Every structure is written in C-alpha cells, then in structure tokens.
Amino acid sequence: MTADALIHEVTSSPVAADIRRALDARWSGGGEPLDEISRYALLSPGKLLRPLMLVASAEAVGGDREAVMPAALAVEYLHAASLVHDDIIDGDDTRRGRASVHARYGVADAIITGDALIIRLFGSLAECPVPDADVLSAVRILARAGDDLCRGQMREALLVPPAPGALGSGLAAYLGMAALKTGALFRGACQAGAVLGGGTPGEVGIVAEFAEHTGLAFQMYDDLLPFLGDPAVTGKPDTSDVSNLRPTFPVLLAHREGGPAERRRIERVLAGGLAPGAALAALREVVMATGALDLALAHAQEEVRLAKSGLGVLPSAEAAGLLGAVAELAVRRDR
Numbered sequence: 001m002t003a004d005a006l007i008h009e010v011t012s013s014p015v016a017a018d019i020r021r022a023l024d025a026r027w028s029g030g031g032e033p034l035d036e037i038s039r040y041a042l043l044s045p046g047k048l049l050r051p052l053m054l055v056a057s058a059e060a061v062g063g064d065r066e067a068v069m070p071a072a073l074a075v076e077y078l079h080a081a082s083l084v085h086d087d088i089i090d091g092d093d094t095r096r097g098r099a100s101v102h103a104r105y106g107v108a109d110a111i112i113t114g115d116a117l118i119i120r121l122f123g124s125l126a127e128c129p130v131p132d133a134d135v136l137s138a139v140r141i142l143a144r145a146g147d148d149l150c151r152g153q154m155r156e157a158l159l160v161p162p163a164p165g166a167l168g169s170g171l172a173a174y175l176g177m178a179a180l181k182t183g184a185l186f187r188g189a190c191q192a193g194a195v196l197g198g199g200t201p202g203e204v205g206i207v208a209e210f211a212e213h214t215g216l217a218f219q220m221y222d223d224l225l226p227f228l229g230d231p232a233v234t235g236k237p238d239t240s241d242v243s244n245l246r247p248t249f250p251v252l253l254a255h256r257e258g259g260p261a262e263r264r265r266i267e268r269v270l271a272g273g274l275a276p277g278a279a280l281a282a283l284r285e286v287v288m289a290t291g292a293l294d295l296a297l298a299h300a301q302e303e304v305r306l307a308k309s310g311l312g313v314l315p316s317a318e319a320a321g322l323l324g325a326v327a328e329l330a331v332r333r334d335r
Contacts, residue, residue: 003332010325011047015065019051022069023076037105037113038120041080044096047333049326050185051076053214054193056326057207059319060311063197070127071138071196075189077124078146081117082185084110086153092240118146130196138192145188152181160245167255167267170247175216178249182222183215190323206310210323213307218330220300223248225334227284227293239276242269242283249299251283254292262286300331 001009010016027039051072058068084101087093088110093103102110121142128135155177159170190207199207226238227250241248247255247270255266265286269279287293307327311320 003334006325006329006332007047010049010052010322010329013052013322015055015059015322016048016052018065018069019048019055019072019076022073023048026073033109034113034116037101037109038117040104041084041101041113041117042076044098046096047329048076049329050079050189053186053211053323053326054189056319056322057190057193057199058197060207060314060316060323061194061197061199061203062315063193063199067129068193068196070124071192074121074124075142075185075192077117077121078142078149079185081114082149082153084114084117089153090240090244128196130198134196134198137195141192141195142188145184148180148184148188152177152179152184156181156246159247167247167252167263167270170252171256174247174249174252178216178219179212182219183212186211186215186218203314206314207323209310210307210327213303214327214330217300217303217307217327220249220296220303221331221333224250224293224296224300226280227287239280242279243276245270245272250287250292250296253295253299254283254287254290257290257292257295258286262290297331304328304331 023042027035027042029036029039054072054075055065055068059065083095087095087100088102088107093100095101100110101113105113122139125135125139125142128138155173159173159177187208190211191204194204194207223241226241226248247266251266251270255263258266265282269282274282304327308324311324314320
C-alpha cells in the first residue's frame with residue numbers, strides 16, 4: 001500500500017469520520033472568543049491520531065464507539081492544548097500549514113485557550129456512559145499522561161544547548177524524553193480507550209505496549225521530516241529544531257556514527273551562531289554523510305514492527321488492524 005493510500009485508509013476510516021463529526025457538533029461556531037479560538041485549535045487539518053487510537057483501542061477490546069467518543073474528544077483537547085503551548089515555547093508561527101494559535105490570536109489568549117482545553121477534558125471524560133470506576137481510571141490515566149507530557153517537554157529543554165561532551169551520551173536521554181513527550185499521550189489514549197471499552201488488564205497492557213513503540217516511531221520520524229520534507233508540505237518550519245539548538249534523533253545518530261570531524265561540526269552548529277537555514281544545511285550534510293538518515297529510518301521502522309507484533313490477540317481484528325495502520329502511518333507521512 002502506498003503512503004497516500006495508507007493515509008487515506010486511516011484518516012477516512014469510519015472511526016475518523018465519526019470523531020470529526022463529534023468535534024464539529026461540539027464546536028459548531030459562535031459563542032465567546034474562547035470558543036472561537038478553541039475551535040481554531042481543534043479543527044485544524046490534523047489526522048486526529050490520538051482520539052482515533054483511543055476509539056480503536058476501545059473497539060479492539062469489545063467496547064462501544066459512541067460510549068467512548070467523549071473521551072476521544074478529551075484526548076484531542078489535551079493534545080491540542082499541548083501544541084498551542086509548544087508553539088509558544090518554540091516560537092513557531094505556523095502549524096499544519098496555517099498560522100499557529102498564538103500567531104493569529106496573540107500569546108496571552110493562546111495560553112488561556114490551552115489552559116481551558118486542558119480543563120475541558122475532565123468534563124468531557126465524565127460524559128462517557130460507562131461505569132464510574134472506569135471513568136475514574138481513565139481520568140487517572142490521562143492525568144498521568146499529561147504529567148508525563150510536561151516532564152518530557154522539560155527533559156527536551158535540558159538537552160539544549162548541549163555541552164561539548166554531552167552529545168555522545170545524548171541518545172539515552174533522547175529516548176527517555178521521546179517516551180514521555182510523544183509516547184505519553186499515545187499510551188494514555190490507548191490505555192484509557194481499553195479501560196473505557198471494558199478491556200482486561202492484559203488487553204490494556206497490550207495496547208499500552210503498542211502505544212509505547214508507536215510513540216517512539218512517531219517522534220523518531222518527526223525528527224527526520226526536516227531532512228526529508230518540504231515545509232510547504234509539512235506545514236511547519238523545518239528549521240524549528242535547529243533554531244532552538246535542539247539535538248534530534250538523526251543528529252544524535254550522526255554524532256555517534258561519525259568521526260571526529262563530523263562530531264566537531266555538529267557541536268559547532270549546535271553551539272549557535274549560524275543562521276537557521278545554514279545550520280540545517282550543515283546538519284543535513286553530516287546526517288547524510290554518516291548514514292544516520294537511513295539508520296534513523298530503520299530504527300523508526302523497527303519500532304513500528306514491535307508495535308504491531310502484539311495486536312493479533314485482541315478480540316476485534318478490524319480495530320486492531322486500524323491500530324496497526326496508525327503505527328505504519330507514523331513512519332509514512334509528510335507531516
């Protein structure tokens with residue numbers, strides 16, 4: 001299956017269509033400025049992977065789609081809020097091919113909107129018509145996911161700017177950061193979906209492991225996009241990481257695989273001083289020369305294989321297949 005066909009399979013699936021309808025119905029327009037900005041943040045042209053993973057995890061263990069739809073919206077609220085705040089931190093003025101929330105509405109209102117979306121997720125979770133104990137478990141799961149997301153964000157900041165000798169041991173720190181910053185919300189979505197869907201502890205564990213590997217694959221491939229993609233297609237600046245002097249996965253691999261000259265060049269670039277375009281061009285040369293690009297892609301693809309390996313035992317093969325397609329999509333996308 002081609003990448004375009006895979007993207008279409010996931011984003012045009014009945015689950016994705018139902019999530020979009022639910023978002024449109026909940027955020028139908030009008031109201032106060034907070035509602036307008038929230039709608040802008042939520043109804044951007046994204047793939048809705050996290051709410052999709054929540055619903056698919058619920059259905060994979062025998063749960064009902066409509067019963068968990070409020071939770072699917074809740075996890076998208078948390079994700080959208082994290083993007084609003086992340087763009088402010090990184091100074092990124094574009095997101096998904098259009099102005100980021102703070103670029104369009106101002107930093108103050110963007111921060112307030114992100115805060116409001118986080119608060120709204122708890123009310124949305126409470127709307128799920130499932131046993132109260134399961135709702136409470138889902139609240140705990142997503143609260144932990146949000147906490148881990150923040151921990152991952154702070155760990156990422158600690159990687160910048162790297163000390164001259166720090167890049168050599170940076171891969172372990174990177175993987176820990178990625179498991180929190182990206183993997184936490186994937187894991188929370190899948191665990192919450194399985195719990196709300198009535199899954200057994202074993203089934204909840206299976207989807208959690210799936211999410212761990214998918215989250216790592218997603219972050220690894222996300223770091224490859226500046227070296228592979230066109231910002232006109234990816235919808236965000238390809239110089240964001242290098243502008244923030246952030247050592248990403250392919251750069252860390254290049255530092256490990258390269259010789260002394262390549263390592264010094266990476267360290268000089270990440271010390272600052274170059275214009276973002278020139279810095280990215282220099283890193284691209286080193287990443288290509290050391291074979292780190294292909295190596296990073298191979299690592300991401302292995303995480304996808306591991307993610308899919310345990311799904312076959314889940315009760316619903318169709319929903320498990322959709323989860324597998326999401327994992328494949330993590331490394332076959334242009335944004």
